[in-house]
Amino acid sequence: MRIAISAAGAGPDAPAEERFGRCAWFVIFDEHGNVQESIANTARSSAEGAGVKSTQLLLRNNIDVVLTGRVGPKAMHAMLNGGVVVYTGVAATVNETLEKYLNGQMKPLAVPNARQHAGDTRSERLAT
Template sequence: MKIAISSMGKTKEDLLDIRFGRCEYFQIYNTENKEIIILENKGLNASGGAGIAAANQLIEEKVNVVVTGKLGPNAFDIIDKEGIKAYSCDSLKIIKVMEYYNKGELKEIKMAGPSHQG
């Protein structure tokens, strides 16, 4: 299984970025082979549609789970349609986010947050 976390940096000590479409990086954890991939978010500098670009990037990476702060309507619809589970978390160190995920302590995102422009 692949778990993508919106992140402010490239290490487990960096914080989760509560912004999905405008986060700087995605840290993708493969639970089967323990591989960690760090991706620059393609949506970060988009003039519009950042959430769409970010969601499509994670679909290309074949992720199964997304952990972030909130998802806007477009990103939520894309992720939901693909059957990717999404969870909400505060801005904590990534290592702590993974601990909460593994313990089943994160709240599932079942509806989109507010729309953002730009």
């Protein structure tokens, strides 16, 4: 099993990121909590479809579980169709988020918990 955590930086000590599609990095762990790699989220600067493109990136990297904060409808649909289980409720850092997950303190997400976005607009950046 491979677990991806949305992050503001590479590595387990980086701040965890609430935003799924616009996070800078995904830090990847195995089911035992061992760091495997950090993947730059090349979809984050997409004019539109960042969530779906981020999902495609994770599916290409055989991710089974995503730990994040907010997921929009299209990304959520793509992850569910791809067999990815999504958990919400990130902590301050990637390591702390992983610990929450491993201790059963994160909730699985079955429906989107963010509105659909249309690109990375100025008002959206100010709101997050």
